Amino acid sequence: MGFSKLKIPRVCEHCSKSFEAKTVTTRFCSVSCANKAGKERKKLEKKQKEKETLLKKYSNKIAEVQTREFISVAEATIMFGISKDTLHRLIKRGMITSVNLGVRLTRIRRSDLEALFTSVELPPKKEEKSKPNFEVGNCYTITEISEKFHADPGTVNNVIRRNKIPTKKVGSFVYVPKDEIDKIFANR
Numbered sequence: 001m002g003f004s005k006l007k008i009p010r011v012c013e014h015c016s017k018s019f020e021a022k023t024v025t026t027r028f029c030s031v032s033c034a035n036k037a038g039k040e041r042k043k044l045e046k047k048q049k050e051k052e053t054l055l056k057k058y059s060n061k062i063a064e065v066q067t068r069e070f071i072s073v074a075e076a077t078i079m080f081g082i083s084k085d086t087l088h089r090l091i092k093r094g095m096i097t098s099v100n101l102g103v104r105l106t107r108i109r110r111s112d113l114e115a116l117f118t119s120v121e122l123p124p125k126k127e128e129k130s131k132p133n134f135e136v137g138n139c140y141t142i143t144e145i146s147e148k149f150h151a152d153p154g155t156v157n158n159v160i161r162r163n164k165i166p167t168k169k170v171g172s173f174v175y176v177p178k179d180e181i182d183k184i185f186a187n188r
């Protein structure tokens, strides 16, 4: 008889229970789990297929809605994935243009919605100020600046403050990026 004596430790893909499998391809601890897993997979496949069928079925409709100027509330909820309540609120606030052709016949301007949903306000981009380089060799101390540019330390400090030059204090020394200082004193 060809029964295998193998016992391979496994974890059931359906119930996550550990069990000993007889073959390397066993994925489930029991027939019941295998069946349930099979059913679930089939259900998922069916759902996916239904979705595809629906999309295919309505592709013409979707294409048409995409190009029409005014769309219904129902169409808007589908196209933009928002609730009717939200839509009505937007209309009430005057954020989108709508026309009322009668009871339950509100039509919304599609471009208004598109603008609303694409104009994501980004926070104003902060001027990307290059990080001050405080590496030794790229910095002056106040004394160095004062000597190099023949300005007394008080003036140097004033210049730094007035020009909002970043500084770094290490012990009793104040380090200032050379390039910033050179730029300013070059113009004096």
Ligand SMILES: [Zn+2]
Binding pocket: 012, 013, 014, 015, 016, 017, 028, 029, 030, 033
């Ligand atoms: Zn199981």
